[in-house]
Every structure is written in C-alpha cells, then in structure tokens.
Amino acid sequence: MQERHRVSLNAVRVFAIVARTGSLTAAGAELGVTSGAVSHQLKKLEDELGVSFFRRGNNTVSLTDMGRRFYEEVAPAIGLIERSADALYRDENEISVHATTSLALRWLIPSLDRFRVLCPKVRVRVETSSARGIPAIPDSDVGIRYFRTGEEAEGWELLARDLRRPVVSPVLLARGNHGREIAVADVPALQCCVGNWDWKLWCETFGIPPADLSFAHAFDTDDAALHACVAGLGMVLAPTILTARETKSGALMILPGHQPFETGTYRYRRCSESRAVRQFCAWMDTEMRNLE
Amino acid sequence: MQERHRVSLNAVRVFAIVARTGSLTAAGAELGVTSGAVSHQLKKLEDELGVSFFRRGNNTVSLTDMGRRFYEEVAPAIGLIERSADALYRDENEISVHATTSLALRWLIPSLDRFRVLCPKVRVRVETSSARGIPAIPDSDVGIRYFRTGEEAEGWELLARDLRRPVVSPVLLARGNHGREIAVADVPALQCCVGNWDWKLWCETFGIPPADLSFAHAFDTDDAALHACVAGLGMVLAPTILTARETKSGALMILPGHQPFETGTYRYRRCSESRAVRQFCAWMDTEMRNLE
DNA sequence: TTTCCTGCATAAATTTTCCTCAGCCTCCCT
DNA sequence: AGGGAGGCTGAGGAAAATTTATGCAGGAAA
The missing domain is CATH 1.10.10.10 (Winged helix-like DNA-binding domain superfamily/Winged helix DNA-binding domain)
Structure with missing residues (x-):
C-alpha cells in the first residue's frame, strides 16, 4: 500500500x-x-x-x-x-425502567437526580404500571416489582425489604388523642390493595382482631392511599420506603406503639446486560444501603 | 434536531x-x-x-x-x-507534462528538483515523445513543444525563444584549429531534424553557401545529436537552452565567431486549470527568466 | 521452571492542534 | 453614510493528541 x-x-x-x-x-x-x-x-x-x-x-x-x-x-x-x-x-446509554406506580412516584423519581449526578450520560425512561403483579415486563431493561413474602422470585434480585407500619395524618392523630394512647380502632383504615391483604397480614402478625379495624375508602395504589392519608382520611399500612418524605416533613406520623413488619420485598430484574443497566442497578443498591 | x-x-x-x-x-x-x-x-x-x-x-x-x-x-x-x-x-497535485524528448531530458528533468523544492506536494509525471510536431497532446495537463518561426501557435504560451548556434566538442575544435580561425567547412555538420531544416535556415540567415557544409551523421533527436557532438563526431546547431550544462562544463564549445539566431520558440499549453498546473507553468516561466 | 519477549494499559509530560478573541475588511440594508 | 452581518487572519491560550516510561500478563525459549 x-x-x-x-x-x-x-x-x-x-x-x-x-x-x-x-x-x-x-x-x-x-x-x-x-x-x-x-x-x-x-x-x-x-x-x-x-x-x-x-x-x-x-x-x-x-x-x-x-x-x-x-x-x-x-x-x-x-x-x-x-x-x-x-x-x-x-x-x-438509554435505559427503560419499569416500576409500579407508587414505587416510581415515591422513591425512584425523587431519587433519580442522584443517579443523574452519578452517571450523567445515562438517560432513564421510567415506565409505570399500577398493576402489581405483572409477570412479564415488556421491553424494559430493568423491571422492579413487589413480591409478597413467600412469593416465588426466581431471577429477581433483592432491592429492599418492605417494612410497613400504620401511618396517619398528624391532624387525625391529634384529634383522636385525648390524653391516652390512640387505638387503631379510633382511626379509619384505608385500603390500598386488593382484598385488603396487607391489613389482614398485619392483624394476623400482631394478633389484632380484624374486627377492630374500621375500613373506610379503598385505593388501587399505595400512592393514592397515601395522598388520602395525608389528607386526613385515615391510616395506611405504609411501606417505610414510600413515605420517607412525609414522615420526615411531619406530613405523616407513625401510629405510636406499632413496630414495622415485613410484608414482602421489592425486587428488580435485568432484562439487558448493558453497562448503563449495570450502573443503574448498582446505583439502586447503594441508594437502598444508604437508606438503612 | x-x-x-x-x-x-x-x-x-x-x-x-x-x-x-x-x-x-x-x-x-x-x-x-x-x-x-x-x-x-x-x-x-x-x-x-x-x-x-x-x-x-x-x-x-x-x-x-x-x-x-x-x-x-x-x-x-x-x-x-x-x-x-x-x-x-x-x-x-499530480500533473502530467508532455514534452519532446530532448527538452525533457536536457532542461525539464534537470530543473525539476527546483520545482519540487518550490511545490513539494506536486508530483510531476513526465511524458516524452520524440516526434516534434504532434498537434494534440493526449491526456496531459501541460504540453510543451517546439514551434518553428512563423508557425501558427494559437493558444500556446511562450516558454522560451530558441536561440541556436553551432557547437562542437573541444577536442574537435583543437584538432581543426592550426593558428587560424576555424571554418564551418572544417567540421562535419550533424543533422538532428528532418530535412536538415535548421542548417538550411542558418545558411540562409548568415549567407553561408550550403555547399560549404559537409554533412555527416543524422539523428532523430537533438539529444542524440548532442551526444554525438560531445563524442566529437561533428558540430550541431544547438539550442542554447539544451546545452547549458555542456557549455558550462566545457564538454561543448561554441564555434568561434558565430552569433546565436532564433529559429523558433518553445511553447506550452495548459490542458487543465488545476492549481498545480498553474504553479507548474508559473515555475517554468520563472526558470526561463532566470536563464536569461 | 525460569527467563525473555511481545503486546497492551496507564500516568505524566510534552507536543500539536484547535479554539477563541480581537481587529479588520467588505457587502448589504436601511 | 452608518451599522449590522459574515468572513478572514494572527496571536495566545486551552484542549487534545502523542510520546515516553513503566507495569503487567501471557506465551515462547532455555
């Protein structure tokens, strides 16, 4: 040549x-x-x-x-x-992340800016769906969903344990509290999942008669229920991970005398092996570690 | 976008x-x-x-x-x-130059290195042909040819006037010179063009009887004739431009008492208008100016 | 096995390239 | 005529590429 x-x-x-x-x-x-x-x-x-x-x-x-x-x-x-x-x-450098509405709105999206700082090149497209248990996440690079305790989670990595405790608006807490310990029976319980599964499990775990609870409204997502909760409509059995902002700001209070209990886990699955996906999952892990 | x-x-x-x-x-x-x-x-x-x-x-x-x-x-x-x-x-940056064999060998090629210094990027391909009067120069960017005095030269730029005088090997000059002016009749004339056109014109111009000349060998190019001349075979009516090196080194001597006379011109024609061609033609002009 | 040699990665230093800035010019449009 | 727009150019500084030197690991040779 x-x-x-x-x-x-x-x-x-x-x-x-x-x-x-x-x-x-x-x-x-x-x-x-x-x-x-x-x-x-x-x-x-x-x-x-x-x-x-x-x-x-x-x-x-x-x-x-x-x-x-x-x-x-x-x-x-x-x-x-x-x-x-x-x-x-x-x-x-563009990944799509599928998550349930509530987790997306209350944890992923508020945290996303820290990921952008960490990996400025990666653009995340967030896809939400309110249905809890969609088995197949279509064309997303990462799927995040909730698993009830005991549910089969083959191939899904643990993102965070889901710890729940009853939360309530401070207004409601003050109204119901006349010098004595507030009772769960005093506050209307808000439902946020089909069949009231979480409250049932809670009653079971802590030995509380389900009859003590007075159910008010029902919502199809945790997010909606929590909005109602903030508005003073009742108490929600809320995942700690979804209420960080509200408990910190005082918009929601934990019902006194109630321990968090584990009802399941948030888990994610990689559907692609690109570097951005690895970075994103690694970032989620560190985020969760920092929360603990 | x-x-x-x-x-x-x-x-x-x-x-x-x-x-x-x-x-x-x-x-x-x-x-x-x-x-x-x-x-x-x-x-x-x-x-x-x-x-x-x-x-x-x-x-x-x-x-x-x-x-x-x-x-x-x-x-x-x-x-x-x-x-x-x-x-x-x-x-x-690559140009082809067509020239007659003698001009190429005795002027263009020896000078070409100075052009290379001036325009290092331009590569020149030299094409030679011995036939004097080829009318069309095929696919060359620059054509150079000889024009006899009076010949139609439409579209051809003047490169140099062709001044000729008889030259001879110093050996021959010394042999023939016994204390007196050497005569053209003493030296065999070498022919270098068809019909002996140059010698005829010379005789005509200076009023010398053609019979005084004794013709020896004939060659089809000036270059060959000049080689013969250097070898002592006789005198050649040589263009000054083609014998600069030999007269300078003493390999050829001008026959004493003879003035140069113009028999024609060297002329060039651009067949393309690239920058390299312009540079090359400009260089040829300066070269010729420097010779004068 | 040990040693040497080759090929790649990396950090620091250096060279080269690129970009901006400021000044200038010309055209074009009020 | 004046001012804006668009382009050219040279100087100087910023940014990028390259080299140099060094380390490391695998394969070949001893």
Whole structure:
C-alpha cells in the first residue's frame, strides 16, 4: 500500500456542515464553535488537499464544482457514521425502567437526580404500571416489582425489604388523642390493595382482631392511599420506603406503639446486560444501603 | 434536531484500523503513531460512546459483537471518505507534462528538483515523445513543444525563444584549429531534424553557401545529436537552452565567431486549470527568466 | 521452571492542534 | 453614510493528541 495522505476526518465533517448550511457562522453554531474555528478548519483541509471547495465572496461562501462533488461523495458517509455511532450511544446509554406506580412516584423519581449526578450520560425512561403483579415486563431493561413474602422470585434480585407500619395524618392523630394512647380502632383504615391483604397480614402478625379495624375508602395504589392519608382520611399500612418524605416533613406520623413488619420485598430484574443497566442497578443498591 | 453527541471521526478511523488489523501496534504502525496513542484514542471513543468494542486479553485485543457490528457499519464509510479525499488530492497535485524528448531530458528533468523544492506536494509525471510536431497532446495537463518561426501557435504560451548556434566538442575544435580561425567547412555538420531544416535556415540567415557544409551523421533527436557532438563526431546547431550544462562544463564549445539566431520558440499549453498546473507553468516561466 | 519477549494499559509530560478573541475588511440594508 | 452581518487572519491560550516510561500478563525459549 502506498504512502497516503490522511486528511482529518473531523475537518471533513466540518466541511460537510459548511457545505450543507452554506455558511461558516451557521456551521459554527451547529458545531458549537465560533465561525473563526470553522474558517481555520476549512482552510487547513483545503490546504492539505490543495483544492478550493468554496468560492469566497467577501462575506459569503459558495461551493465550487469540486466542493459540490466532494460533498455529494462524503456527506452520506459522514451521516452514516454519525447515525451509527449515535444509535450505539442511545442503545447503550438509554435505559427503560419499569416500576409500579407508587414505587416510581415515591422513591425512584425523587431519587433519580442522584443517579443523574452519578452517571450523567445515562438517560432513564421510567415506565409505570399500577398493576402489581405483572409477570412479564415488556421491553424494559430493568423491571422492579413487589413480591409478597413467600412469593416465588426466581431471577429477581433483592432491592429492599418492605417494612410497613400504620401511618396517619398528624391532624387525625391529634384529634383522636385525648390524653391516652390512640387505638387503631379510633382511626379509619384505608385500603390500598386488593382484598385488603396487607391489613389482614398485619392483624394476623400482631394478633389484632380484624374486627377492630374500621375500613373506610379503598385505593388501587399505595400512592393514592397515601395522598388520602395525608389528607386526613385515615391510616395506611405504609411501606417505610414510600413515605420517607412525609414522615420526615411531619406530613405523616407513625401510629405510636406499632413496630414495622415485613410484608414482602421489592425486587428488580435485568432484562439487558448493558453497562448503563449495570450502573443503574448498582446505583439502586447503594441508594437502598444508604437508606438503612 | 436534537442535541447530538459528536464522536471524533478520527477516533472512529483509528477504531476501524484496529478492528481490521486486530492489533493496536499494527494500527499504530499504519497510522504512523505509537501503540499508546492508539490505545488512548480507542479508550476515549469507547468511553464517549459508553461501549466496549474490544475484549481485552492481556496482550491481545479482539472485537466484541458490538465492535464487529460497528466496524461493519462504519468501515465502508471511512474507506469511501478516504478514497474520495485521496482521489481529489491526486487529481489536484499530480500533473502530467508532455514534452519532446530532448527538452525533457536536457532542461525539464534537470530543473525539476527546483520545482519540487518550490511545490513539494506536486508530483510531476513526465511524458516524452520524440516526434516534434504532434498537434494534440493526449491526456496531459501541460504540453510543451517546439514551434518553428512563423508557425501558427494559437493558444500556446511562450516558454522560451530558441536561440541556436553551432557547437562542437573541444577536442574537435583543437584538432581543426592550426593558428587560424576555424571554418564551418572544417567540421562535419550533424543533422538532428528532418530535412536538415535548421542548417538550411542558418545558411540562409548568415549567407553561408550550403555547399560549404559537409554533412555527416543524422539523428532523430537533438539529444542524440548532442551526444554525438560531445563524442566529437561533428558540430550541431544547438539550442542554447539544451546545452547549458555542456557549455558550462566545457564538454561543448561554441564555434568561434558565430552569433546565436532564433529559429523558433518553445511553447506550452495548459490542458487543465488545476492549481498545480498553474504553479507548474508559473515555475517554468520563472526558470526561463532566470536563464536569461 | 525460569527467563525473555511481545503486546497492551496507564500516568505524566510534552507536543500539536484547535479554539477563541480581537481587529479588520467588505457587502448589504436601511 | 452608518451599522449590522459574515468572513478572514494572527496571536495566545486551552484542549487534545502523542510520546515516553513503566507495569503487567501471557506465551515462547532455555
């Protein structure tokens, strides 16, 4: 192979943009550099090749025949490479995460900014679905869902244990509390899952007669129930992980004298093995470790 | 158009070469840089894109699936751009010059190194033909030929006037000179063109009877005739421009008492308007000016 | 096994390249 | 005529590429 003259492909790209836009200034804007930089790049390319791609009017440039020919030859190639690299980048740095609505709204989304700081390149698309137990998560790179205690969780990594305790609005707590320990019977219980499964398990665990509970409204997501709870409609058996903000700010109080108990786990599954997915899962793990 | 991540196309080229050769060292050699430079470029590209193109063994690299895919996508595009630029460069910086054998051998080729110094990028291909009066010079960027005085020279630029005078080997000059002025009749005349046109014109111009001349051998080019002349076979009516070296070194002497006279002109014609051609013609002009 | 050699990765230093800035010019449009 | 827009250019500083030096691991040779 002969000694060949290797032009700067970056300069060729600059040329292509100038050729397309017909202006150094516009090309500079597109590239995020000044027109002077473009002028220099172009001049260097022309000098190296020993050709003139542009006819220089005094404050305008226009393609010469040679320039047009070269542009028509190289522009598709440049475009192909850029699209190719771009697709690669997106595939690798854009992940979709599927999570239940409540977890997404109350934990994932509020935490996501810390992930962005950690991995600024990775863009996360959050997909929510309110249905708890969707077995197959379609075309998501990461799925997060809730598992009741004892439920089969083959292939799912532990994200966090779900510890629940009754929470209630401070207003309601103050109203019901007349110098004595408040009783669960004094506060309407809000349902947030089908069949009232969580309250039943709670009664069972702590030996409380289910009849003591007075059920008020029902909601299809924890998030909705918690909104109702904040509004003073009653108490919710709330996962600690979903109420960090409210208990911290005092918008919700833990019903005194009640220990958290484990009703299940949040678990995630990788459906792809890209680096971004690994980073995201690792980040979730550290987030959870920091919560403990 | 969205904010897009512009990878360095030069880095992509480096990647492509590494992918093709399968070795950083080999790629470095091909690019004329060290393997360290290649390693850096590659790493930067992978980091920017957030992907791994190569599996790193400890002293070996091999393409990952993603790397192979990317290579197959971009390699043709890279190749296209390089070939395109290369062709452009050659078209623009490689010129072919057609000249008669004698002028090429005795003036153009000896002078060409000065042109190389002036325009190192331009490569000149010299094409010679012994036939004097070829009307059309096929696919040459510059044609140079001789025009007899009075010959139609439309479209041909003047390169140099052709001044001729009889020259002879000093050996022959010394042999014939016995204390008196040497006469043209004493030296055999060598013919170097069809019909002995030059000697006839010379006789006519200076009023010398053609019968005084004793013709010896004949040659089809000035160059051959001059070789014979140097060898002492006789005198040649030689263009000054073709005998600079010999008269300077003393290998040939001008026959005493004879003035140069103009028999025609050397002229050139541009058959293409590339920059290299302009540079070459300008250089020829200055060369000729310097000779005067 | 031990030793050497080759190939790659990495950090620091250096060279090269690139970009910006400021000044200047010309055209074009009020 | 004046001012804005667009482009050119040179200087100087910022950023990127390259080299150099070193380390490390695998394979070949002793």
